[in-house]
Structures are given as C-alpha cells and as structure tokens.
Amino acid sequence: MKKINIDELVRPHILHMKPYSSARLEYEGNDGVFLDANENPYGSVSGGQHNRYPDPLQMQIKEKLAKVEQVREEQIFLGNGSDECIDVLVRAFCEPQKDAILVCPPVFSMYEHVAEAQHIDIVRVLLQPETFQLDMPAIRSKIAEMPNLKIIFICSPNNPTGNLIHADDIEALLQEFSGLVFVDEAYLDFSGQTSWVHRLQEFDNLVVIQTFSKSYGMADARLGILYAQERVVHFMNTIKLPYNVNQYSQELALKALDKISVKDQYVSELTAGRDYLMNELAFIPLVQKVYPSDANYILFRVQDANALYAYLIQHKIIVRNRDSAPLLKGCLRVSVGTEAENQRFISVLKQYSN
Numbered sequence: 001m002k003k004i005n006i007d008e009l010v011r012p013h014i015l016h017m018k019p020y021s022s023a024r025l026e027y028e029g030n031d032g033v034f035l036d037a038n039e040n041p042y043g044s045v046s047g048g049q050h051n052r053y054p055d056p057l058q059m060q061i062k063e064k065l066a067k068v069e070q071v072r073e074e075q076i077f078l079g080n081g082s083d084e085c086i087d088v089l090v091r092a093f094c095e096p097q098k099d100a101i102l103v104c105p106p107v108f109s110m111y112e113h114v115a116e117a118q119h120i121d122i123v124r125v126l127l128q129p130e131t132f133q134l135d136m137p138a139i140r141s142k143i144a145e146m147p148n149l150k151i152i153f154i155c156s157p158n159n160p161t162g163n164l165i166h167a168d169d170i171e172a173l174l175q176e177f178s179g180l181v182f183v184d185e186a187y188l189d190f191s192g193q194t195s196w197v198h199r200l201q202e203f204d205n206l207v208v209i210q211t212f213s214k215s216y217g218m219a220d221a222r223l224g225i226l227y228a229q230e231r232v233v234h235f236m237n238t239i240k241l242p243y244n245v246n247q248y249s250q251e252l253a254l255k256a257l258d259k260i261s262v263k264d265q266y267v268s269e270l271t272a273g274r275d276y277l278m279n280e281l282a283f284i285p286l287v288q289k290v291y292p293s294d295a296n297y298i299l300f301r302v303q304d305a306n307a308l309y310a311y312l313i314q315h316k317i318i319v320r321n322r323d324s325a326p327l328l329k330g331c332l333r334v335s336v337g338t339e340a341e342n343q344r345f346i347s348v349l350k351q352y353s354n
Helices: 059-069 081-093 110-117 136-145 167-176 196-202 230-239 247-256 260-281 305-314 339-350
Strands: 076-079 100-103 121-124 149-155 180-184 206-211 224-227 287-290 297-302 331-335
Touching (some): 059 247, 076 081, 081 110, 081 149, 081 180, 081 206, 081 224, 081 230, 100 110, 100 136, 110 121, 136 149, 136 167, 149 167, 167 180, 260 287, 260 297, 260 339, 297 305, 305 331, 305 339
Parallel strands (some): 100 121, 100 149, 149 180, 180 206
Antiparallel strands (some): 076 224, 206 224, 287 297, 297 331
C-alpha cells in the first residue's frame, strides 16, 4: 500500500480547524421537539415539508453507496455537484499563491477554473496528440521540479476526447507522486471498466470522483460523489458549507440507488446510440476523423468546425465546439441523445455543404 501522510498535505491552518457545528450534527435522532435551528415549525409556503434543514453529512446516501462500492462511509464526500467536490478538495489542500495543481489539456475545464478562482498555480502538460494519453515523461519532469505540486487531475474517460486513460500510467503516478492523484470517473459507466474506487485500500493518495448527473440522469439534482481516504474526507468535511446538499437531492439519490437496474438500462441504450453515431459519422464525407469513445459523447474532426457549428445551431441542434481547445482544431463534441435525436443529428449533418 502506498503510504502518504495526509496531515502533511493539508493546508496547515486547516489541520486543527474544527468543523462548523450545525444544529443537526448535535442531535442524531429524527424525533423530538426541534427548537434549535430557528426554523419555521408550521411548514413551507411552497407546500410539502421543506422547513427543516437536511442531514449535513448525508448519512443515508453514504450508507447505501458504501455497500455498492464496498468502502467505508467515512471514505465518501458528497457535494453540490462534482464541481463542489473539486472546489472543496482544492481549498483543503492547496495554499493560495504557493501550491500548484497539474492538469492535462484538453480536459474538463473546471479543475483550472477552481484553481484560478483560489489563486492556485496551474501546471499544464498537454495530452499526447491524437491518442490523448498522458505524456508521462513531461509529467514526471514537472513532479521532479515542483515540490509545491499538490494535486494531479486526471479525467478518465477524458472529457472532451472520450478515451480512457491508460491504467498503468495512473498507477505509476499513484506510486511515484507524493501528492494527491485525482481520477474523475464521471463517465466511467459508459466504458464498462472497473472503478478506481476499488483500489482505495492500496493508495492513500488516490481520490476518485463520480456523479449522479450522467448515467443516473440526475443533472439538475446537482450531486457529486468523492471517494478518498478517511483523513482526506475529514478535512473536506471540516471546511465545507454545513448544508451543502439539499433534501430534494438527497431523496432523489436514495431512490436512484434502489433502481440501479434502470441506470444500467440507460447505459445500455446510450452505448448503443454511441455505436450508431460512430458508424454513421464514419461514412459522412465532411467528417475527417471520428475518435474512439468510452463515454456518452463523441469527438469528431471536420475542416471548419466553426462553420459546421453555426449550421447546426441554425437547425436547432446544439453540440459543443471544441475548435479552440488545445490539440482539437476542427473538432466538435456531440452527446449521445435519444434514438430520434441521434437520427435527426445525422440527417442534418448529411445535408451540410460548405
């Protein structure tokens, strides 16, 4: 097991900081006369029972997730979307104007956005052209020359390119790097691969993030899941806002975790839709290249991405224009839709002429 002293990684002033003591943390029962939190005892103007604060640690969800993933409840952090999980992790472990994170563009931009907002240095090591795999020699060079590097962010399957990152490279970083290695698995369900969560016991510095937004189809519930060693989660809980996940989202998550077979059916339908799109795109003359995908989206290259993007918008088909991203000149990213949406997209694409 790779042993890391998490207490030496956390920002020093957080090491002995106490979590905010919310009213619901001081009493664990559900029955009683609750006169502690200045709530409205009569109910909610909107109707329903929304007048009480939610569980600040979301323990019912964690109990179910712990059984699904075979981890301890103390190894789970829940956030208001994956974005909050990323934000809290960086705030807990990176000192502004001192520490740094490493990202590998083209990649999910939230890692950089969070770091910029917190005045954390950003080290960028481009993925390898066309294969979109990690440039391990360049990353190792940055690790060697930057003792202030705290977190390496990896997205697998990578957004926006769609490919899984080689497991051997991720494992090498976990073995060699003394900071945190963050693996974003938002799209893992579409890859058919095993989660890195199952290797938490091997690496103290492994942090894995997942979400209810994609395969579970709960994007508006804003619920992200972070798995890490207990000490990492402890420090994140120390600085998070007290009621960061609302009751509505907690109830939706509990229902979803009882319907994993429905989620699996969504994944099956979406991967079938992905196969359809990839096959169709390969025979459209204007498409120069279709990149392999392990996610619920496809990256493809054309001669003029900006012109095609504008054309699709005119036909009320909205995709992501990635033309300005590093290594992605001429590229668009299309999400897998319903069968009818996929067919409409292909039909409109076939009618395009520039």
